[in-house]
Amino acid sequence: xxxxxxxxxxxxxxxxxxxxxxxxxxxxxxxxxxxxxxxxxxxxxxxxxxxxxxxxxxxxxxxxxxxxxxxxxxxxxxxxxxxxxxxxxxxxxxxxxxxxxxxxxxxxxxxxxx
Amino acid sequence: xxxxxxxxxxxxxxxxxxxxxxxxxxxxxxxxxxxxxxxxxxxxxxxxxxxxxxxxxxxxxxxxxxxxxxxxxxxxxxxxxxxxxxxxxxxxxxxxxxxxxxxxxxxxxxxxxxxx
Numbered sequence: 001x002x003x004x005x006x007x008x009x010x011x012x013x014x015x016x017x018x019x020x021x022x023x024x025x026x027x028x029x030x031x032x033x034x035x036x037x038x039x040x041x042x043x044x045x046x047x048x049x050x051x052x053x054x055x056x057x058x059x060x061x062x063x064x065x066x067x068x069x070x071x072x073x074x075x076x077x078x079x080x081x082x083x084x085x086x087x088x089x090x091x092x093x094x095x096x097x098x099x100x101x102x103x104x105x106x107x108x109x110x111x112x113x114x
Numbered sequence: 115x116x117x118x119x120x121x122x123x124x125x126x127x128x129x130x131x132x133x134x135x136x137x138x139x140x141x142x143x144x145x146x147x148x149x150x151x152x153x154x155x156x157x158x159x160x161x162x163x164x165x166x167x168x169x170x171x172x173x174x175x176x177x178x179x180x181x182x183x184x185x186x187x188x189x190x191x192x193x194x195x196x197x198x199x200x201x202x203x204x205x206x207x208x209x210x211x212x213x214x215x216x217x218x219x220x221x222x223x224x225x226x227x228x229x230x
Contacts, residue, residue, distance in 0.1 A: 004156070034218060043118070043205055043221030044157070089156050098216040099209065100145070101170065104156030 006105035019077040023090030032093035037086045080112045118222035126228045132194035135225045139208030149205040
């Protein structure tokens with residue numbers, strides 16, 4: 001049972017445009033959400049997080065939106081840059097309000113073209 | 115600050131052989147995690163340690179997988195005997211409590227295991 005779903009395996013966006021990556025979850029106990037970026041042959045690196053008490057968190061070019069009623073979150077990257085090309089994982093923390101117990105999605109491969 | 119260290123980076127073994135992976139977390143991080151990432155999937159938690167005690171090993175196949183964290187620092191994950199389906203990247207992560215909360219997990223580069 002996939003509790004965290006990233007339904008788009010890949011996404012291609014032109015440099016300078018907005019990238020929108022989506023994530024859905026099914027478990028109502030999830031209360032802390034993170035996005036990680038992963039380059040080939042490296043471990044995932046933390047990008048941005050959001051607690052369930054918020055609906056938006058922004059950090060530079062990265063913004064995460066949370067819609068609790070729809071059990072949906074999205075990551076917006078504006079403007080997209082070639083260095084953003086990577087696999088992005090959505091992760092959900094289970095019931096502790098922290099990143100202590102994470103369930104990951106299957107990832108979305110973002111390709112930013114020139 | 116040094117990141118999470120893992121070794122080896124790559125390992126190829128035949129089925130039914132045994133293999134061990136090593137992880138050194140970021141200094142001062144009390145919590146250590148081992149994940150299995152199969153190609154095309156997200157990381158799946160195998161085991162979580164708090165200092166040298168196990169917090170969660172509900173998804174660890176205990177008939178063949180074992181892990182330990184001696185002295186609450188380094189950790190080893192062992193597979194014995196390995197099966198073809200164990201081919202994956204094994205990721206180690208660590209985290210720190212800040213104000214009573216874990217804000218993120220820091221990941222190592224992983225060990226890519228191929229079982230032939």
